[in-house]
Structure formats: structure tokens, C-alpha cells
Amino acid sequence: MSGINLLRPTVPDYYGDLGVSQQASPRDIRLAFHKLAKQHHPDKKAPGQTIDAHEFRKIHEAYEILRNKDKRDAYDVGYPDLRYRWQQYREASGNPQKYEARIRMEQQMRDHTWMAEQKAKYEAFATFARQEQARRVREMYRCMKIRMAEQEAARKAREQQEQAAKARLRDEKAKEAELRSQQVAAKARAEQERVALERLRADKQHLEERRQAFCRHILTWLDQVPTVQGTESGKSASLQFPFPEEVHYPDSV
Numbered sequence: 001m002s003g004i005n006l007l008r009p010t011v012p013d014y015y016g017d018l019g020v021s022q023q024a025s026p027r028d029i030r031l032a033f034h035k036l037a038k039q040h041h042p043d044k045k046a047p048g049q050t051i052d053a054h055e056f057r058k059i060h061e062a063y064e065i066l067r068n069k070d071k072r073d074a075y076d077v078g079y080p081d082l083r084y085r086w087q088q089y090r091e092a093s094g095n096p097q098k099y100e101a102r103i104r105m106e107q108q109m110r111d112h113t114w115m116a117e118q119k120a121k122y123e124a125f126a127t128f129a130r131q132e133q134a135r136r137v138r139e140m141y142r143c144m145k146i147r148m149a150e151q152e153a154a155r156k157a158r159e160q161q162e163q164a165a166k167a168r169l170r171d172e173k174a175k176e177a178e179l180r181s182q183q184v185a186a187k188a189r190a191e192q193e194r195v196a197l198e199r200l201r202a203d204k205q206h207l208e209e210r211r212q213a214f215c216r217h218i219l220t221w222l223d224q225v226p227t228v229q230g231t232e233s234g235k236s237a238s239l240q241f242p243f244p245e246e247v248h249y250p251d252s253v
Contacts, residue, residue, distance in 0.1 A: 008089055009089060012062065013086040014066055016083070017059055019036070020032050030067070033062075033063040036055075036059045037059060040055040040056040
């Protein structure tokens, strides 16, 4: 068959044996079986004709499977693939050249479909790669913005801390200057008080010396005055107290 080696499927095509489609109703299956059974049943053959027991057993087996709902449901599960394989087998058995040409065409169509799928996958992958790259660029840009914002916030925080530290330093210097001014003022007042006290003590000492000098002068004058006895009339002579001109009384006395 022109290099084609297609094996006969091992599972029968029950729908094909009865000549009905997969969507046939139970009534259609029953009528098809009765029609074929009349044709292939051995008892229905005229005398002298060949007994076709194989065809009868085939349609009978198909009817027994398809009349049972559970068996039919199980058979329908894999029937699409089975029908395709039976179709290939029948076409290859009937016209090998036509079947081979169709197979080559189907192969070309599959290759074209595969190439189209691969191209679509490549384009989808390229699109995904571009989107992923764009997403990564956006993510990187977002991270950079966040990092720059954090650095800017940290810089502003440092500037605020430095300004606060400078303000505290200025306040401390101002307080120290004020304290020094107060200390200098207090020292100056203390010095002034000390000088005033020393001057007051000196004045008091000077006054005391003047008073003592005055008292000594009085006592000396009293010692030098002679005793004057009275005249015949018994009267004492008048005494004049000589104030020394060198004695100067202070204004405060």
C-alpha cells in the first residue's frame, strides 16, 4: 500500500456495523439490527446460498452492546478516536494512493498548525518578556523613587536635628553668657560693696582718731589752766577756753 502499513483496529465499529450514527436512538438501533438480521441470518438464506454467520454474529454483537445503556456509555467514551482509526483503515484498504495523499495533506496541515502554534507561543513569550521587562523597569523605578524619598526624608531629618542642635548650642551659649554677665555683675556689686565697706571703716576710724585727738587736747588744756584764787572781794577771775585753731571738726560730727 505504497509504504503504508495500517493495522485493523481490534475494537469493532459497532455503529458502523449497524449502519447508524453515534447519535442514533435505541429505536433506530433496533430497526437497523432487525433489517440487517433478516439479510444475514442463516435461517433466512435460500437453499443453496452461502451461510454468512460471521456478518450475523458481528451485527448481533453490535446490537447487544448498543442496546445496553451502561455498555453503550462506556463504548462512547473512546468511540471518536476509534471511528477515526476505522475510517483510516477503510480508506487505506479501498484506495491507498488517495489515502496516502490525504495523510500527507493532514501531516502538512498538522505541521502548519504546529508552526503556527509555535509562532503564537513565541509571540506570546516575547510579549510576556516585554511586559515582564516593563514591569521590572516600573518596579525598579518605583523602588528608586521610594529610596530617594527615604533618603530625602533622612536628609531633612538630619537637617532638622542639626538645626535643633545648633539652636540648643545657641541657647546654651546665651545662657552661659547671661550667667557670666550675672557673675560679673555680682562680682562687681560685691567689689563695690567691699570698697564701700572699707571706705566706711576708714571714715569711722578717721572720725575716731579725730575724736580721740580732740579729747586729748581738752585734757591737755585742762591740765595747763592755773588755779586762780579770788580777790579780796572773794570773786574768781573769769576763764576763757582757748580753742586751738589747728583742731578741725569734721562735718559729720
